[in-house]
Amino acid sequence: MSGTQKAVVLQKKGEITFEDIPAPEITDSHYVKIHVKKTGICGSDIHYYTHGSIGEFVVKKPMVLGHESSGVVVEVGKDVTLVQVGDRVAIEPGVPSRYSDETKSGHYNLCPHMAFAATPPYDGTLVKYYLAPEDFLVKLPDHVSFEEGACAEPLAVGVHANRLAETSFGKNVVVFGAGPVGLVTGAVAAAFGASAVVYVDVFENKLERSKDFGATNTINSTKYKSEDELTEVIKSELKGEQPEIAIDCSGAEICIRTAIKVLKAGGSYVQVGMGKDNINFPIAMIGAKELRVLGSFRYYFNDYKIAVKLISEGKVNVKKMITHTFKFEEAIDAYNFNLEHGSEVVKTMIDGPE
Ligand SMILES: [Zn+2]
Structure with missing residues (x-):
């Protein structure tokens, strides 16, 4: 050949x-x-x-x-x-x-x-x-199409972020950014058992779509004037609870700052999105709340296999x-x-x- x-x-x-x-x-x-x-x-x-x-x-x-x-x-x-x-x-x-x-x-x-x-x-x-x-x-099992198989790649990115975050049953997760990476990340969070998956984005059509990808709550951040207001809205969507996990798929400074502020003490922050190289970051809270701050890059051992399983078992x-x-x-x-x-x-x- x-x-x-x-x-x-x-x-x-x-x-x-x-x-x-x-x-x-x-x-x-x-x-x-x-x-x-x-x-x-x-x-x-x-x-x-x-x-x-x-x-x-x-x-x-x-x-x-x-x-x-x-x-x-x-x-x-x-x-x-x-x-x-x-x-x-x-x-x-x-x-x-x-x-x-x-x-x-x-x-x-x-x-x-x-x-x-x-x-x-x-x-x-x-x-x-x-x-x-x-x-x-x-x-790929017979019932999984080639299109779905190709989607294992972006889905593996979501799997990796959630494995790093240690997403598990009962956790509250906030996903900033409802683009393709945000959607796979929120969908995997839901599949891993998160009780709440709150999406934050600036586009109503993207937030609407996130409802097919595990969203339990959606917040249009353009409605709020400050990160403090946004922080309060996230808490009220969670009925007064704070999220244990925040995953940024936006790269936007206001999202990153809000994520750090809204996280419960001992919570995990995962950076997936890429934006500006340098931002103003509320670093004092990392120590005071003993947050885990993690970067997530592509995927490693087993992420791809898990992605295909999530597809074949109908979880995503x-x-x-x-x-x-x-x-x-x-x-x-x-x-x-x-x-x-x-x-x-x-x-x-x-x-x-x-
Ligand atoms: Zn890709």
Whole structure:
């Protein structure tokens, strides 16, 4: 099956084209070849498209886009035992080095040598055939569609944040930001047994949508003049209780400040969203309330498997995320559509090539 294949390539900031690139061949005996069937567009793809970089990751040469994918195994290396030809799989798109302290200490998501699809300089999954190691694939049960399988990627981000937060039965959770990441985070909080999942956002349509993603309460923060007022409103929504967990998926200063203020003493704060590099932060409260303050970056061991389980057991309905679908040949249109309709799009799916 050598030859070339079509790929959706970010040439540089602002320019996506279709290119013919060499079709991959298995060279590592633990790798498998996957025919990609569905790929979701991520906020990070759009950011590379519009800015050409995210933080230290800069697009310096053309890069194949896409990292939220599912597909069918079409060929396996000779030492592969975990999957077989014909298996339908979700592809965990980041492969760490086995030679880093981060990986060895159980935090492979932090590995400095991580090869992550569609993060420069690594090519992504918007191709027909993609190679992945057998142990970074999660098999999809028959009743889970390829679209849902592709949603395992963003869902794993929500799983990771909630595992760090130690979300469990009976906890009150506040999620700041009801964009795609906020929605998966709140949905996982509900699935993990949170009694209340309070969403805070500035857009009414996003808050409305959050009701399909575990929201027990929604708060439109534009109605309140100050963070102190917002803090009181969150408490009153919780009938006077304070949340044990606050997860910021907004990156907005007022949200971050409110989260720290509203948390119950001993509570956990998790930063998932990205905003300004520097903000005015109520740091004295961290000590006084003995808060746990955690950063959350992508996902690590078992997050992807848990994400697929949440989907297959019906605990999170990721189908509600998929707002738009495009054919592979329309992939460039799909990116432009996402760019122009940011607030109405949750997840756009692109079909794999036939
Ligand atoms: Zn993503």
